[in-house]
Amino acid sequence: MKEMILQTKVKVCTVDELSAHDREVVDAARKATANSYAVYSGFNVGAAVRLVGGTIVTGTNQENAAYPSGLCAERTTLFWANSQYPDKAVEVLAIAARTADGELDRPIPPCGACRQVILETEKRYNTPVRIILYGAKECYVVEDGIKALLPLSFDAGFLE
Numbered sequence: 001m002k003e004m005i006l007q008t009k010v011k012v013c014t015v016d017e018l019s020a021h022d023r024e025v026v027d028a029a030r031k032a033t034a035n036s037y038a039v040y041s042g043f044n045v046g047a048a049v050r051l052v053g054g055t056i057v058t059g060t061n062q063e064n065a066a067y068p069s070g071l072c073a074e075r076t077t078l079f080w081a082n083s084q085y086p087d088k089a090v091e092v093l094a095i096a097a098r099t100a101d102g103e104l105d106r107p108i109p110p111c112g113a114c115r116q117v118i119l120e121t122e123k124r125y126n127t128p129v130r131i132i133l134y135g136a137k138e139c140y141v142v143e144d145g146i147k148a149l150l151p152l153s154f155d156a157g158f159l160e
């Protein structure tokens with residue numbers, strides 16, 4: 001039997017090592033955590049996207065007493081950005097989280113459903129989304145888009 005090796009490259013750095021341009025979108029995600037509605041988990045997630053042309057849009061996780069009715073910060077942000085600016089490609093997505101104890105030291109990665117939505121966004125605008133995952137002690141930067149975090153992905157190509 002043959003094997004396929006699927007490789008993922010993620011850069012690891014501190015927030016200070018990011019460019020000022022990247023820090024701006026990361027700081028927007030960190031600030032957005034204050035607007036999270038996470039009364040059930042106490043896990044406040046903020047996301048921010050930079051659209052082509054420079055506009056930054058933020059969003060947060062929105063929970064619900066009927067748990068599955070809530071939505072992650074990444075999807076809230078992408079759906080809002082794509083609704084308000086349907087003609088503007090998403091170039092960068094930053095994610096940050098905090099709890100009652102403060103910001104997390106390590107980055108939180110997007111869940112599977114959010115990865116699928118990021119993939120759809122890339123296909124829609126034919127533009128890879130750089131992903132920056134913020135942690136107080138270290139950040140991860142995924143330069144080449146969601147394929148690094150969602151290998152063997154399902155997209156519209158299979159529906160043809």
Ligand code: THU
Binds near residue numbers: 060063071072108114
């Ligand atoms: N959450 C996000 O908003 N983004 C992620 O990438 C992971 C999890 C939210 C969903 C829920 O409101 C809370 O964090 C705990 O899972």
